[in-house]
Amino acid sequence: MALAAFLLIAAVALVSALGLILKRNAVHGALFLVVNLGSIAALYLMLGAEFLAAAQVIIYAGAIMVLFVFAIMVLIPGKEETGPDPRRSYRLLAAPLGALLLFELAVALAARRGAPGAATAPAGSVEAIGRLLFTDFLFPFELTSVLLLAAMVGVLLLARRRA
Amino acid sequence: MSPIPAPPVVLGPLLPSLIVVGTAIVVLLLDLLPPRASKAHLGTVALAGLVGALLATLRTWGSGGRAFHDMIVLDDYALFFHIVICYAAALIVLLSMDYLRRAGAESGEGYGLILFSTAGMMVLASANDLIVVFLAIELMSLSLYVLAGLFKRRREAGEASMKYFLLGVFASAFLLYGIALVYGATGTTNFDRIVVAVGAGPRDRLFLIGLGMLMVGFGFKISSVPFHMWAPDVYQGAPTSVTALIATGSKAAVFAALIRLLVAGLRTIQPDSTALLWALAALTMTVGNVVAIAQSNLKRMLAYSSIAHVGYMLVGLVAGGAPGAGAVLFYLLAYTFTTVGTFGVIALCERAGQEAVEVRDYAGLGRRHPLLALTLGLFLLSLIGIPPLAGFVGKFYLFGSAVRAGYVWLAVIAVLNSAVAAYYYLRVIVYMYMQEPEAASASLAPSFAGGLALAIALIGIVLLGVMPAPFADLAQAAVAPLIR
Numbered sequence: 001m002a003l004a005a006f007l008l009i010a011a012v013a014l015v016s017a018l019g020l021i022l023k024r025n026a027v028h029g030a031l032f033l034v035v036n037l038g039s040i041a042a043l044y045l046m047l048g049a050e051f052l053a054a055a056q057v058i059i060y061a062g063a064i065m066v067l068f069v070f071a072i073m074v075l076i077p078g079k080e081e082t083g084p085d086p087r088r089s090y091r092l093l094a095a096p097l098g099a100l101l102l103f104e105l106a107v108a109l110a111a112r113r114g115a116p117g118a119a120t121a122p123a124g125s126v127e128a129i130g131r132l133l134f135t136d137f138l139f140p141f142e143l144t145s146v147l148l149l150a151a152m153v154g155v156l157l158l159a160r161r162r163a
Numbered sequence: 164m165s166p167i168p169a170p171p172v173v174l175g176p177l178l179p180s181l182i183v184v185g186t187a188i189v190v191l192l193l194d195l196l197p198p199r200a201s202k203a204h205l206g207t208v209a210l211a212g213l214v215g216a217l218l219a220t221l222r223t224w225g226s227g228g229r230a231f232h233d234m235i236v237l238d239d240y241a242l243f244f245h246i247v248i249c250y251a252a253a254l255i256v257l258l259s260m261d262y263l264r265r266a267g268a269e270s271g272e273g274y275g276l277i278l279f280s281t282a283g284m285m286v287l288a289s290a291n292d293l294i295v296v297f298l299a300i301e302l303m304s305l306s307l308y309v310l311a312g313l314f315k316r317r318r319e320a321g322e323a324s325m326k327y328f329l330l331g332v333f334a335s336a337f338l339l340y341g342i343a344l345v346y347g348a349t350g351t352t353n354f355d356r357i358v359v360a361v362g363a364g365p366r367d368r369l370f371l372i373g374l375g376m377l378m379v380g381f382g383f384k385i386s387s388v389p390f391h392m393w394a395p396d397v398y399q400g401a402p403t404s405v406t407a408l409i410a411t412g413s414k415a416a417v418f419a420a421l422i423r424l425l426v427a428g429l430r431t432i433q434p435d436s437t438a439l440l441w442a443l444a445a446l447t448m449t450v451g452n453v454v455a456i457a458q459s460n461l462k463r464m465l466a467y468s469s470i471a472h473v474g475y476m477l478v479g480l481v482a483g484g485a486p487g488a489g490a491v492l493f494y495l496l497a498y499t500f501t502t503v504g505t506f507g508v509i510a511l512c513e514r515a516g517q518e519a520v521e522v523r524d525y526a527g528l529g530r531r532h533p534l535l536a537l538t539l540g541l542f543l544l545s546l547i548g549i550p551p552l553a554g555f556v557g558k559f560y561l562f563g564s565a566v567r568a569g570y571v572w573l574a575v576i577a578v579l580n581s582a583v584a585a586y587y588y589l590r591v592i593v594y595m596y597m598q599e600p601e602a603a604s605a606s607l608a609p610s611f612a613g614g615l616a617l618a619i620a621l622i623g624i625v626l627l628g629v630m631p632a633p634f635a636d637l638a639q640a641a642v643a644p645l646i647r
Contacts, residue, residue: 130167131167134167134170135167135168135170136170136232137294138170138172138231139230139231139232139234139235139295140234140292140294140295140298143286143295143298143299143302144298146184146279146282146302147298147301147302147305149188149279150275150276150279150280150283150302150305150306151305153191153272153275153276153279153309154272154276154305154306154308154309155309156272157270157272157273157276157309157313158309158312158315158324
């Protein structure tokens with residue numbers, strides 16, 4: 001079961017990565033990247049790294065992708081969308097699929113209510129990672145702050161208008 | 164939630180790197196204070212920080228230590244590299260002071276980034292954990308990517324910075340993937356525990372693939388063939404003083420990590436890695452030297468020449484053991500002085516307000532600036548490996564270690580390559596002394612700091628060439644405890 005899920009998610013990740021580099025349209029590429037980042041998050045989840053999966057979705061698939069799409073919209077002007085939508089018939093699918101999603105959500109919420117809360121922190125939890133960062137991996141953690149400072153100074157230097 | 168026990172924090176083994184990082188922050192803060200018009204004092208502060216780090220390093224010699232769960236090891240080996248890197252960085256700051264002002268690109272951020280990059284190199288030299296290796300390489304490279312594009316108005320600068328950045332990130336991805344696979348195969352990122360894990364179990368294919376990926380990442384950073392494509396464009400487009408830093412400090416630091424992991428740590432898989440390194444060394448030397456012949460731009464020529472020198476140093480890695488590693492350390496010291504000096508002369512020469520980078524710009528330099536021409540001539544002779552200069556002794560130790568370890572053919576290839584290399588170095592000398600100067604040939608842009616840097620580098624190569632024994636002993640003493 002786990003193997004099948006892994007193969008499926010890995011295939012999705014690979015195909016979306018290929019789509020990202022093969023698609024000429026930048027917006028399509030960005031959407032493929034979203035799918036890719038999402039499937040990587042699913043892989044993290046399968047490995048028991050809940051925090052990483054959540055961070056992946058929130059930071060990469062969320063924040064960074066929004067910036068990407070903004071940049072693409074601002075920098076690469078696309079053709080005006082005119083005329084009737086060529087995929088009009090697909091809209092009929094929207095209602096049943098939406099209903100299915102709503103049903104799924106309701107089932108998940110109902111199941112959640114009955115389950116007891118997690119008693120102990122699993123290995124991939126925020127607490128476990130925080131603990132590691134501040135004990136065993138304190139030095140890499142601090143070194144990262146220097147790295148970020150250097151990156152910030154570099155950006156200032158390159159982006160400043162007067163030479 | 165139980166309280167987190169505070170981990171033991173021992174800052175002693177980090178002192179030299181901490182001094183450099185601290186100086187970088189001080190330089191950035193001073194940049195905001197008056198006098199805003201002149202930035203000369205910032206260079207002096209940066210230089211003082213590097214000298215301070217050098218003194219701290221020399222004081223710590225023989226009494227290093229470990230810190231942060233063995234992630235940082237400050238042994239004599241790391242200290243030797245600290246000395247090489249600090250010397251290189253100090254000379255480069257000296258060179259930059261007038262050079263960047265002439266180009267109108269002097270800034271506190273520039274000095275700060277040179278220092279950040281230096282700190283990254285120093286941490287890399289004492290790193291004993293793959294995660295620290297990765298972060299240190301990133302700190303070093305990220306600063307260099309920006310510095311390569313310091314002359315924003317020139318088109319080549321943008322090309323250099325962009326190419327270096329994109330290919331560098333690509334190489335970092337390989338490095339990271341390699342680290343992940345090695346972690347998957349051994350369950351740790353710590354060098355010591357990786358060695359134990361590899362020694363215990365049977366040959367693991369996952370581990371070998373991971374190690375191969377690591378080699379790709381390292382190979383890019385030291386610009387060994389076939390990962391050298393970025394070097395000529397970056398060397399040409401970057402400010403000359405930054406080029407010197409890329410060519411010396413960054414390579415020395417990556418070699419430090421490479422030797423610590425490969426030659427000292429993973430001797431059990433030596434049969435596999437040696438065949439790979441043999442091919443890399445032969446390819447790197449030959450391609451570097453042969454392509455260098457065709458270059459008319461001096462900085463491009465030196466880029467290919469530095470690729471060739473990486474090939475020579477890989478010969479020492481093939482020879483392996485304490486003699487081979489010690490020879491590489493000595494060679495790095497000699498190479499650093501010589502290369503910083505060569506780029507230093509280029510930084511001091513200008514032609515019609517531009518940098519003098521074409522070989523023919525140097526026609527007749529021997530008549531108009533005899534001292535400068537003599538200096539450049541000596542550096543070039545050292546790069547060829549003419550006695551009694553540092554380059555000769557370095558090559559002697561390197562090729563000697565290869566012959567003693569039984570790699571006679573590799574030594575033969577290396578010697579043949581040195582002969583080929585003599586051609587393009589001598590061509591510059593011929594231009595300087597035997598060609599009539601053109602109307603607008605290179606002239607000297609006087610600079611006290613630059614002159615001082617050249618003098619130090621010149622004393623360095625003569626000293627290393629005339630009495631190499633103490634320095635060679637130092638290099639051997641640095642690697643001996645590592646390789647036992």
